[in-house]
Amino acid sequence: MLRGRGPVAGARIGACAGRRQTLGAEKPGHAGSDRAFRTRRQGYADADKSHRPRPVCRQPTQRGAGQVKPHARISAALRDANAAGKTGLVPYITAGYPDKDLFIDTLRKIAAVADCVEVGVPFSDPMADGVTIQRASQQAIASGVSLRWILQQLEAAGDLGVPIILMSYLNPLLVFGYEQLADACLHSGVCGFIVPDLPLEEGDDFRAALDGCDLALIQLVTPATPPERMKILCAASKGFVYAVTIRGITGGAKALPAEVPAYLDGVRAIAEIPVCAGFGIRSAEQVASLGRHADGVIVGSALVEQLEAGNDPTDFLTALR
Numbered sequence: 001m002l003r004g005r006g007p008v009a010g011a012r013i014g015a016c017a018g019r020r021q022t023l024g025a026e027k028p029g030h031a032g033s034d035r036a037f038r039t040r041r042q043g044y045a046d047a048d049k050s051h052r053p054r055p056v057c058r059q060p061t062q063r064g065a066g067q068v069k070p071h072a073r074i075s076a077a078l079r080d081a082n083a084a085g086k087t088g089l090v091p092y093i094t095a096g097y098p099d100k101d102l103f104i105d106t107l108r109k110i111a112a113v114a115d116c117v118e119v120g121v122p123f124s125d126p127m128a129d130g131v132t133i134q135r136a137s138q139q140a141i142a143s144g145v146s147l148r149w150i151l152q153q154l155e156a157a158g159d160l161g162v163p164i165i166l167m168s169y170l171n172p173l174l175v176f177g178y179e180q181l182a183d184a185c186l187h188s189g190v191c192g193f194i195v196p197d198l199p200l201e202e203g204d205d206f207r208a209a210l211d212g213c214d215l216a217l218i219q220l221v222t223p224a225t226p227p228e229r230m231k232i233l234c235a236a237s238k239g240f241v242y243a244v245t246i247r248g249i250t251g252g253a254k255a256l257p258a259e260v261p262a263y264l265d266g267v268r269a270i271a272e273i274p275v276c277a278g279f280g281i282r283s284a285e286q287v288a289s290l291g292r293h294a295d296g297v298i299v300g301s302a303l304v305e306q307l308e309a310g311n312d313p314t315d316f317l318t319a320l321r
Contacts, residue, residue: 070191071216073163074239077115078274078296087287088296090276091303091317092118092167094136095153096145098308103145104157106313110303111160113317118194118298119154121147121168127197132301136308147172147181154188163191165218165239170198178209185215192216192239200236207236218242223263234271241271243294246279256280256290264293287320 068076078088091114096103111117122140126133147168154164166185173181173195185191192215198206200219210217216239221230224247234241245260260277268275277290278298287297299320306316 069214070163070186071214071238073191074116074165074216074218075273077163078240078276081115082274082295086321087291087294088115088274088276089287089317089321090114090116090118090165090278090296090298091313092120092298092300093307093313094120094122094133094140094304095150096122096140096143097136097304098139098310100140100143100145104153106307107157108160109312109314110317111162113314113321114162115296116163116165116191117160118165118167118300119150120300121150121166121172123169123172126169130301132304132308136304147176151184151188151190154190155184157189160189163239164189165192165194165216166190167194167196170195173206178206179212182209182213182215186213190215192218194218194220194242196220200233220244221267222247223257223259230267231270234267234273237271237273240274240276240296241267242298243267243275243277244279245277245281245290256286260290261293264290268294284320 078090081088091110093106093110099106107117107119120133120137122137122145124137124141126137129137147166150166154160173193193206193210195203195206195217203217207217217237218239218241219233219237220242221233222244225233243264245256245264264275264277274295276296276298277294278300281287281290281297281299282302287299290297299317303313303316306313
């Protein structure tokens with residue numbers, strides 16, 4: 001699936017790899033490791049992209065997806081939930097936490113209840129995440145979880161029945177290599193990405209690699225996003241628009257602000273794809289309330305806490321609906 005080491009910042013993005021290869025073991029500091037370097041200071045955002053062709057993915061369609069494009073699978077799953085009278089449910093877990101050996105078993109349980117699943121790639125400095133997910137990331141990294149390991153596990157698991165979305169900070173993606181990553185995703189059931197530290201204006205290379213393979217790059221908006229900026233982000237997003245409900249980091253236990261319903265209504269009025277609300281969602285009452293103003297909800301820290309306590313995720317997620 002992979003052909004050599006992936007490009008780092010400033011490298012030319014070419015076509016998606018055309019020949020399937022096996023994801024090999026990684027070495028520290030090589031593609032797929034979690035070795036950090038400073039993002040957006042390596043020159044990739046300033047490079048001349050005028051000569052770069054759009055990547056063309058030559059890989060077969062994802063397993064079990066028919067002819068539906070990967071990013072369209074995400075939107076379709078949420079719309080199907082709405083058509084059935086339910087709010088779309090997108091649980092988040094940190095890959096390999098709390099037990100690396102049970103990652104796929106846990107993921108299967110969650111997928112059986114969810115419409116999509118967001119899988120977090122552990123990172124040493126998860127700036128958008130609260131204490132719960134920070135702790136989960138640290139333990140997962142200590143146990144050897146990396147982006148490459150996650151893709152290996154997902155590929156070996158086969159079809160999980162729902163679209164998988166990877167939530168990752170930028171550094172692991174840069175180190176892995178954009179076109180190699182996009183190619184690997186098609187064999188791993190991954191349909192798209194959420195990258196909270198990648199501004200729209202600095203994501204051309206990554207977006208081009210994903211677009212060439214019909215993968216989603218989900219954009220985030222917040223209550224503080226100006227209206228014109230909101231339109232740009234909604235138009236650029238694929239799969240769904242991630243509407244952050246609170247200012248700050250994930251995992252807040254406080255009540256959601258009173259202005260959230262009107263804010264979500266405003267995002268839905270702009271977006272042509274589903275809108276999912278995220279941050280601070282942990283109860284069935286919140287899911288029911290937000291479901292009147294959003295197509296789906298993302299439940300992260302509350303689920304990670306359940307897993308941390310040794311509870312079955314199925315019971316918790318089923319109770320939310």
